[in-house]
Amino acid sequence: MSEESTITTVETPPETTPKTIHDLKRKMKLKGVVKRLELYGAFIDVGVGVDALIHISQLGPEPVNRVADVLSEGDEVTVWVDKVIPERNQIMVTMIEPIAVEWSDLKTGQVYTGKVTRLENFGAFVDIGAEREGLVHISELSHDYVKHPSEVVKVGDEVQVQVLSFSKRKRRIDLSIKALLEKPEPEIVAPVHNGGQKESFDEEEDDDVLPTAMEIALRKALGQIDSDLQLPSRKPQSKRRRKKSLANQEDILHRTLQLQREEN
Secondary structure, three states: OOOOOOOEEOOOOOOOOOOOHHHOOOOOEEEEEEEEEEOOEEEEEOOOOOOEEEEHHHOOOOOOOOHHHOOOOOOEEEEEEEEEEHHHOEEEEEOOOOOOEOHHHOOOOEEEEEEEEEEEOOEEEEEOOEOOOEEEEHHHOOOOOOOOHHHOOOOOOEEEEEEEEEEOOOOEEEEEOHHHOOOOOOOOOOOOOOHHHHHHHHHOOOOOOOOOHHHHHHHHHOOOOOOOOOOOOOOOOOHHHHHHHHHHHHHHHHHHHHHHHHHO
């Protein structure tokens, strides 16, 4: 995400007992008593001085043909406030539990507490009370590598999730657990210095190396080798060995010249 989102925790307000119509809020859960039945619904006393109307279509998730098939006068029922118009003294209620989180309630960056409902290879589905379950992609479960979601969560777990994005048209809610976890500090790997190892390699190189051209010339002068000996190819030498070889050659040259002066 290009812009940093503000994390907002959505909490359910505590239940209160309303005294007047002005105390009623949408989705508020109420207890009531059926006062009378009509063909189109029923009137229910919810304790605020104004009877609430429940339409026949709101008596349950399944279609209802007759109100009397579901309700009777004097029944105690649980209802939820659907609409309130105080200036008209009108209250509409429903017996279908409303969705806790509607599409209009969703905002990027909000934090919800939800329950893991199922696991798939690509992630975990979490119920946050919305119309659709949200998906926590496997890459959003942890900062560490996750091979399968079961390594992090299991069905029935209560988890905190943050809304990454959502689309009402696609009926999709993308969530993240990782976004709420502290990011681990990166490990600092000390650089490996191979100087000592290289030096040991230089010291452990094969001592059986071929003589240099100067060494061959000196040996010819001293009569230690045949004069028609061909100069062979040499193995490449390390810098340290070359310095040592040059020092030895200078010493040999110095001693040879001194020996020749003494013979003369």
